[in-house]
Amino acid sequence: MPEHNLLQSKRYYLWSGLSEANLICAFSSRYLGNMSLAYGDTKNALKNRKDFLGELGINYQDLVCAKQVHASSVSPAKEEDKGKGALSYDTSIADTDALVTDKRNLPLAIFTADCLSIFLYDPETPAIGLIHAGWQSTRENIVDKTLQLMQERFNTKPGNLYVGFGPAIRSCCYEVSRDFSNFFPDELIERDNRYYLDLVQMNKTRILDLGVNPVNIFDFNICTSCQNEEFFSYRREGKTCGRVMSVAMLKSAP
Amino acid sequence: MKINFLMSKYFLEFILSIENTSPETIKNSIREFGDNLEITDCNDELVKGKNFKVHIHTEDPTIIFDTCAQFGRIKSVKIEDGG
Numbered sequence: 001m002p003e004h005n006l007l008q009s010k011r012y013y014l015w016s017g018l019s020e021a022n023l024i025c026a027f028s029s030r031y032l033g034n035m036s037l038a039y040g041d042t043k044n045a046l047k048n049r050k051d052f053l054g055e056l057g058i059n060y061q062d063l064v065c066a067k068q069v070h071a072s073s074v075s076p077a078k079e080e081d082k083g084k085g086a087l088s089y090d091t092s093i094a095d096t097d098a099l100v101t102d103k104r105n106l107p108l109a110i111f112t113a114d115c116l117s118i119f120l121y122d123p124e125t126p127a128i129g130l131i132h133a134g135w136q137s138t139r140e141n142i143v144d145k146t147l148q149l150m151q152e153r154f155n156t157k158p159g160n161l162y163v164g165f166g167p168a169i170r171s172c173c174y175e176v177s178r179d180f181s182n183f184f185p186d187e188l189i190e191r192d193n194r195y196y197l198d199l200v201q202m203n204k205t206r207i208l209d210l211g212v213n214p215v216n217i218f219d220f221n222i223c224t225s226c227q228n229e230e231f232f233s234y235r236r237e238g239k240t241c242g243r244v245m246s247v248a249m250l251k252s253a254p
Numbered sequence: 255m256k257i258n259f260l261m262s263k264y265f266l267e268f269i270l271s272i273e274n275t276s277p278e279t280i281k282n283s284i285r286e287f288g289d290n291l292e293i294t295d296c297n298d299e300l301v302k303g304k305n306f307k308v309h310i311h312t313e314d315p316t317i318i319f320d321t322c323a324q325f326g327r328i329k330s331v332k333i334e335d336g337g
Contacts, residue, residue, distance in 0.1 A: 070282065136282055176286040238320035 012052055013220070015164050018121060022251040023128065024107075025119045027166045027244055028052045029230045034242025036111045037089040040232070041242060046087065049245065058107045058249055061086050065109045066096035068132045072140035074149045077101040077108055085109070097137050098146040102127040102154050107249035113232035114174075114224050116199045117166035117246035118143065120150065127154040130248045133168075133203055135176070139183050143206050158211035164218045166246045169235060171198035173225035263336035266318060267309045269296065272326035277306050283321050288312030311336055 011032045015025040033048035034040040046060070053060045064077045065085025075096040085092030093099070099108040100120075108130040110117045116138075120129035129146045131137070150156035171189055174197050181188045181195075187205075189196040200219055208214060224231040234241045266288075270280065277293045285291050288310040296307045312318055315333060322328055 135286065177289045177291075179285065179289065179291075235317070238317055239323065 012055065013222075014056070015119065015218070015220075017218075018162070021121075021123060021126075022104075022253060023121060023126070024056050024058065024247065024249045024251060025121070025128075025164060026056055026248075027117065027246040030232050030242065030244060031230070032244075034232070035109075035245035036243035037085070039111075039113075039243055040240060049086075052245065053107070053247065056247070056249075057251075058247065062105065063107050063109050063247070064099060064101075065089075065092040065111070066099055066132070067092045067094050068097050068111065069095050070115075070132075070134050070136040071095065071097055072137050072142040072145050074098040074100060074129075074142070074146045076149065076153055077103065077106055079103055079106065082106055097133075098129060098131040098142055100127065100129040100146060100150050100153065102250070104250045104252050107247055110246045111243035112167065112224075112246065113234045113237075113241050113243050114169040116168035116203065118203060119162075119164040119166065119246070119248055120146065121162040121164075121248075122150060122154060122156040122160055123162065124160050125154040125156060126250055127156055128248045128250055130246060133199060135180070135183070135197060135199065138199060138202050138206075141206060143203050144210060147207075147210055159213055161212050162216045162218070163207055163212055165200050165203070165220060167220075167222040167224050167227075167231050167244065168199050169225045169233060170200065170221075170223035171196045173223060173235070174199065263311050263313055264315050265309075265311050265334040265336045266315050266332070267307065268322075268331040269329045270306050270308050270322050270326050271329060272304055272306065275325045280306070280308070280322065280325055283325070284308075284310065284318050287314055287317050287321070 012028045032052045049060045063086040064081050077099050110130050110132045115134035118131040224233040228236050232242045290311045292309040294307045
């Protein structure tokens with residue numbers, strides 16, 4: 001297996017260990033602009049998507065997007081879903097925070113600013129999953145539900161799975177109120193009478209519980225708040241904040 | 255580099271007039287930004303939409319307003335310095 005790291009152009013990051021496997025897993029930086037058709041300054045979003053996806057060899061009109069609602073519904077993306085949400089937000093798959101597919105040339109997209117994106121790759125089927133994991137979806141155990149659906153649909157074995165964590169606000173900066181101890185009694189981090197969440201660690205714990213091999217889990221350690229010049233952060237920017245795109249696609253067999 | 259929110263707490267209270275969002279969704283959207291969050295129904299039959307009184311102690315009122323403004327109209331704002 002090739003080395004797993006992020007190839008960084010100035011404009012986006014590509015998970016390089018998987019490129020040879022006919023798979024694209026990548027996320028944009030804010031240097032490519034806002035990728036959302038619903039949040040932030042949306043007027044250049046289609047052009048920004050075209051620029052980003054064009055560099056990866058993906059047709060931006062094929063994109064499958066979700067109306068992310070901070071819950072834990074997972075949708076299987078089928079051939080007929082190609083292009084849903086690609087050109088307008090309204091046509092995105094409703095009430096969905098994770099997408100899975102075994103179809104080739106079907107690019108899945110998740111949009112984030114502080115929330116975590118999680119890439120799943122089953123090389124045996126092959127199949128992929130892409131998750132939008134904020135605290136609410138994490139609390140509802142969205143990784144478990146996504147892997148369950150991949151097991152049902154694609155016979156994915158957790159032992160084969162590769163997992164990559166995209167950008168997110170990290171525990172250095174993700175301060176929350178104390179009453180989060182009601183939701184995450186064992187996972188709330190206390191420092192100097194302030195309380196923090198570690199979205200990556202919480203999801204990692206759940207993924208390990210499902211039987212994923214720890215050597216197949218990759219954390220690229222990007223904090224959207226610390227690296228705000230490069231990523232959007234809702235905490236830092238509020239309502240004008242745009243979104244970066246995480247995208248995953250199985251390419252045609254060579 | 256870590257940026258702390260403003261250190262002083264503000265006691266924030268306002269009416270949020272919403273049409274299609276549940277109070278639970280509002281709660282879950284802002285609870286990470288403050289303590290003592292309460293959302294109470296204060297509907298008046300004469301008022302269009304649903305009115306809820308939002309109360310929260312926060313160091314960052316702007317992000318509360320930004321987030322709530324995505325769901326509806328903010329009215330009757332009261333802010334007290336909580337020290």
